[in-house]
Amino acid sequence: MFDDLRSYLSYLEGQGQLRRVKEEVEVKFDIAAGIRKTSDVEGPALLFENVKGFPGWRVLGGLFATRKLVALGLGVPQDQMLERYLTLEDKRIPPETVSSGPVKEIKWIGAEVDLSKLPIVTHASKDCGPYVTIGVQVGKDPETHIRNLSIHRMLVLGKDKLSLWAPADHHLGRMILKAEEKNRGLEVATAIGVEPALVIGSQAKVPYGIDEYHVAGGLRGAAVKLIRCETIDVEVPAFAEIVIEGVTIPGERVADGPYGEYPGCYSEAKQAPVLKVTAITMRKNPIYQTALTGMPVTENHTLIEYGNAAVVYREVKKIVPEVRAVNMTPGGTFRHHVVVSIKKRAENEGRNVILALLAMGIGLKQVIVVDHDIDPFDPMQVDWAMATRFQADKDAIIVPRIACSTLDPSCPENRVTAGLGIDATAPMKERWRFEKVEIPGVDKVKYL
Ligand SMILES: Cc1cc2nc3c(=O)[nH]c(=O)nc-3n(C[C@H](O)[C@H](O)[C@H](O)COP(=O)(O)O)c2cc1C
Known part of the structure; x- marks a missing residue:
């Protein structure tokens, strides 16, 4: 458990997982280029200490660039992540409210707000601006006052205005629409530079109406310390580096995009809600954090993996109690493709798993089910299962027109996709025909 981002960064540095970058960098492209490279070479996280035009600021990037960094953030060995995440996600520790905290060291209220003073980064070559x-x-x-945590990109529109890309299929987008029904804006706080469990907790796929501060508390093993905002009725982590307070403007939408999105392609301009910024508070010598999105794998992928894998695992368990493993694949953006390995004990269990997962509405469009003797993380083994245990005319399922991500460029219409299921489990009868050939004594061969 880490008290704040700074204590986590000290820990990471001790682990050789944080590099301080002394070279001067620009907020436009340079920082993103560093994050791209570190994501491709398996880390470390980068702390840019010399950002042109922003003296006194440091910019952190790639904090979750690799799966290893996500595991370090939770203090869990990488090979035990799903198992431990499942337990921690269920733990739920309520937050505590405190009356003072470092995030209040500097306050810009009302007319003092000026987003151009923050080192907000432009990432990809065709992005329409800094996000x-x-x-x-x-x-x-707006009715129950139950909180939600999530991450949504925000385009700088001016000194005190941001877009907020929170579509209706996300909980925050739903809240914005509910407030608009009452002709009101939604008060939204954005905490930048918080300890890792909070970021990971914000990606938990828990039902609407569960306060994710409780989930983050469970993940970190202690209550999150919260403090009230200055201008809105929202509580934020007291140890955040920066908090942007704001209210959405009812009914107002702005073109947001193009932006290099998580499928690895540019999303076209979307109509996004607009946030009027009412205050910015921060620590002294603040660390501004940015994250890269784009071709997998980036932190927009690694951070999503376990929330999605957990919800898939729980769903499969309802159908087949013996689940060996769930692999949300990196090429499938950790969102759209999954390989599930089950111990099948009755015919057609694989088909039930496929239909259940495609129906979940979390954006899955391809489900491959294999037997428990296949490691779903090994593409060669999965391919072998498809080569020897799968016949396309009877074992493939295509489900037309299911809901999916708004950002998949292959969709014929917004949020409409076809789902593909591949049941590559062997039939129950005549199992011997599908048994792997094994040679006795391979483990005793010492000369190789
Ligand atoms: C780095 C990062 C950036 C993200 N950006 C967006 C975004 O701009 N819009 C969006 O709808 N979801 C975005 N997401 C995904 C949501 O934060 C995620 O789906 C979250 O679980 C949604 O919360 P909800 O379950 O409360 O709706 C992002 C995730 C990460 C890790």
Whole structure:
């Protein structure tokens, strides 16, 4: 458990997983280029200490660039991540409210707000401008006042205005629409530079109406310390580096994009809600954090993996109690493709798993089910299962017109996709025909 981002960075540095970058960098492209490279070479995280035009600021990038960095953030061995995540996600520790905290060291209220003073990064070559990409947004349901945590990109529109790409199929987008029904804006706080469990907790796929501060508390093993915002009725982590407070403008939408998105392609301009910024508070010598999105794997992928894998694992367990493993594949953006390995004990269990997962509405469009003797993380073994245990005319399932991500460029219409299921499990009868050939004594061969 880490008290704040700074203590986590010290820990990472001790582990050789943080590099301080002394070379001067520009906020336009340079920082993103560093994050791209570190994502491709398996880390470390980068702390840019010399950002042109922003003296006194440091910019952190690639904090979750690799799966190893996500595991370090939770203090869990990488090979035990799903198992441990499943337990921690269920733990739920409520937050505590405190009356003071470092995030209040500097306050810009009302007319003092000026987003151009923050080192907000432009990432990809065709992005339409600088985006805040890894702030944890806190919103409250307008009726129940239950909080939600999530991450949504925000395009800088001016000194005190941001877009907020929170579509209706996400909980924050739903809250914005609920507030608009009452002709009101939604108060939203964005906490930038928080300790890792909070960021990871914001990606939990828990049902609407569960306060993800409780989930983050469970993940970190202690209550998150919260403090009230200055201008809105929202609570934020007291140890955040920066908090942007704001209210959405009812009914107002702005073109947001193009932007290099998680499928690895540019999303066209979308109509996004607009946030009027009412205050910015921060620590002294603040660390601004940015995250890269784009071709997998980036932190927009690694951070999503376990929330998705957990919800898939739980769903499969309802059908087949013996689940060996779930692999949300990197090429499938950790969102759209999954390989599930099950111990099948009755015919057609694989088909039930396929239909259940495609129906979940979390964006899955390809489900491959294999037997428990196949490692779903090994592409060669999965391919072998398809070569020897799968017949396309009877074992493939195509489900037309299911809901999917708004950002998949292959979709014929917004949020409409076809789902593909591949049941590559062997039939129950005549199992011997599908048994792997094994040679006795391979483990005793010492000369190789
Ligand atoms: C770095 C990063 C950036 C993200 N950007 C967006 C975004 O701009 N819009 C969006 O809808 N989801 C984005 N997401 C995904 C959501 O934060 C995620 O699906 C979250 O679980 C949604 O919360 P909800 O379940 O409360 O709707 C991003 C995730 C990460 C890790």
